[in-house]
Amino acid sequence: MSSYTAAFRVWRGDADGGALEDFRVEVNEGEVVLDIIHRLQATQASDLAVRWNCKAGKCGSCSAEINGRPRLLCMTRMSVFSREETITVTPLRAFPVVRDLVTDVSFNYAKAQEVPAFVPPPGVAAGDYRMQQIDVERPQEFRKCIECFLCQDTCHVVRDHEENKASFAGPRFLMRIAELDMHPLDAAAGAGVDRKKTAQDEHGLGYCNITKCCTEVCPENIKITDNALIPLKERAADRKYDPLVWLGDKIFRRTE
Template sequence: MSGYEARFRVWRGDEHGGELRDFTVAVNEGEVVLDIVHRLQATQAPDLAVRWNCKAGKCGSCSAEVNGRPRLMCMTRMSVFDRAETVTITPLRAFPVIRDLVTDVSFNYEKARGIPAFVPPPELAPGEYRMFQRDVDRSQEFRKCIECFLCQDTCHVVRDHEENKRAFAGPRFLMRVAELDMHPLDAAERSGLDRRRTAQDEHGLGYCNITKCCTEVCPEGIRITDNALIPLKERVVDRRYDPLVWLGSKIKRRSS
């Protein structure tokens, strides 16, 4: 692809309001959207605010919405767009705008602090943990998360209903709860912490209706819905409604 001039519409503004502004920017072969944003800063809009860091799809910093789809700008090649179309870049819609393409994602860090950490088994010392490889592989998928928060942004429970944010942790952090609940060495339940109950009652698992929109935008290809949220929902249902599971938990609690 030889160089050409592309039309862009970029959102400019702050928490008080803003607008889409039109620009024409040179595009060269092999470039990504973040390259164009940097060229725009260098040539036409030096005060354009944008968050970025690694430019390699591993830090999650340059999240934005490109033509309405949550994406990493550093991983979105210009070659996926028709030369004649106008490329629109806007900030993540689910979070408050600070300025231009930079949003306040502190909501996510607040939710992260609300997820209790791994509880080590008291009978094992560090270095004595042993797990089957299949258990390692299962949780390793979730650890690929780069915390770009694209899944949080596209989840309609958060995106379209601001009032849900207080009660709903979102797919990224429900995935974290699922990872810990699946961990064969996590001793949370033995310490009195019921991760499945907290997932439902404190982190809003019931709000999720498994539309898989979070999975569709994950740049790491994590199957958030199929491998984390649906299994977690199944565990919650078993705990609450399966009479055998319920009876077993009662017997185990009484014997302990």
């Protein structure tokens, strides 16, 4: 088995500040960045804080930035880097640092609570839901999300403008709204919830300028921009600006 010594720079610190610290660490064939972080903990920095769980790319816990790009530590193979380069590992930039590579991502859970839940169709028991596969194929893609929040981290609306966080849900939760809006059994409209309107008015859909940076970092390869955000924008614009839709709303009293 081939092994070599790699140069790592890892951010160390807490909410009060910190700095990058240099390490030289052994790398073995087939390892991922998370393996190296664990080796650093075992041999050189026993107090290094990192969040992780499954080590299989399914829990979303080990999100960080590697050479400035939001990635999962457990899914980033050392073989993608040359043996000569220095690998820099830093915490997610969009969220407050707790310690070292661990960030406070509670912003995302707060946004999740603001999205109205699935509204069951009236008169149908939960075990009696029936849907054709063709009707669920579009929203089914979005269920692959592991909530690593890499899309939230790389979205410049959140990343570069702290003041936007109060009024912008971010791509992960706009995708959730799109998923519910596409759901063949969601009865939100009948319950007085207009998902397209709330996406625009309450969750900041208009802030998104479809740069596709969220799609580029998604470890599940969900086409967030093309399949969720753009269609949601189109439906929201139709409802708000299309004169025929506006006239239909007035005639049939679909809105107040």
